[in-house]
Amino acid sequence: MAVPERPRRFSYRERPFDLRATAVFFILSALILVLVGLLARAAVDAAERRPAWVVILALGGVACALVWRRNRRRMSVSRIARRTTEALEEATATALDVLEEDDAHDGGSRVLPAGGDGRAALEGGLGEERTLVLDYAALSADGFEQAVADLCARDGCTQVQVVGGAGDLGADVVAWAPDGRRVVIQCKRYGDDNKVGSQELQRFGGTCYTVHEADVAVVVTTSDFTAPAEEYAEQCGIVCVNHEALRAWSDGLVAGPWAAVPDGGAGECV
Template sequence: MTVPVRRTPFVNRSRYGFDLRSTALFFVFLAVVVCALGLAARVAAGAVERRPAWVFVLVAIAVAGCLGLRRRWRLAGVARRAAAALDEAAREAAEVLDAPDPAESVPAPVSATATAPTTPIAVAAVAVDYDALTPEGFEEAIAGLCERDGCTEVEVVGGAGDLGADVMAVTPDGRRAVIQCKQYGESNRVGSQDLQRFGGTCFSVHEADLAVLVTTSDFTAPALEYAEQCGIVCVNREGLEAWTDGSGPQPWGAALEDGTAGWEAAGSGC
């Protein structure tokens, strides 16, 4: 009679069994690590014993390292967000540049009175509304007329402490011109006191060869008498408009007869 042999079930020793080699290697590695940590602790203890100040140095270095790593991560996040924002701004700018500008198809309105003409072309090409200009703009407009008609070294010097000189220039015939600008209303005429103040500085202080007072109004009779005595050329509103549109002479040109085009001829000096 044959007795059946019972087979022993296969057991995976790699999973459930005891591996002597792996266990030995683990304990060897653990021993090496423990020895290394002990040696490092001993060296550190000896260094601290010899130089206690190193403890603070090592602690400071460790804290600084931790803070540096934290800050680096934080800066990296900020840099990523900044890069994303710049990229978005660049895309928006590209879209704006590619879009057509509606202002290009609509011509801008031209206003002759918005700013003072400062170039010969602007002065000659448009009719200037002197009443609408600021005082500084009126001085710039007179300087523009001088440049248009051939003066050199034209300079606007009006302001606090100008001692009566608003515009200075050298006329085409080489004379030093000193111009005072009076932007008055039609009912406010230039009086003799204005002329006297200007006459007291134009020749003695500014060394003018030609003194001119230009106004958007007119002059009183005493003012014209004083100007004739001192040699100051007076240009009223009518004369200024004639100078502007080219129908009248420049202040340094030949003087017209009294009452013509608003000019009053100057005398030989005070």
């Protein structure tokens, strides 16, 4: 009588420890972590210097996620690298096209948002020269005084000094004009709704000539002057430079404010 053969039972055997495979695993893990860290650092730097690259990295990440989801069961390292590269190239081309369209629509130039020091880049259109300008209203009080001093030095003044601070008695910038006259400037960084009044002009008028021995007294503001302030300035020979005149001076369209006062004459509002 034949005895039926019992099915064999396979006992579970644990996979033996493989030192080489374990070392390769940890090495690959470390490389992946380093790569992720470098990509994160590059993303932060790109976001600070050029926000447009944030869009590129985001599109690349979305593309990688879609590729991984579609082929997670049968993906290989080479396929991931190839498809990620293609997605990044496509995202880069798209972002560059968007930037070129923005420049073309600007029709010439545009002012970028000012940074912490109030500096902003005035960018020309494609192929045009790009020039650095200042957003004076965005500067700090000390930065505005330094910017005015830089304008004086640019237009030929010598011994230009920023002397503003506690106890300055109204003088913020002192310089010698190209013709040898002593120029004393008071800087008023005000908002558009805050005009320089006659009382402020009177306080400056009481010290600019007698204390600071000015040959040319100037008040420069990012705002404007009230009518009584302009009348007082005309009587005392103080040159008033409002925001429009400041921009014209900065752009090189007019001479420095000391040119408004003839040698030995009285000043006038500009």
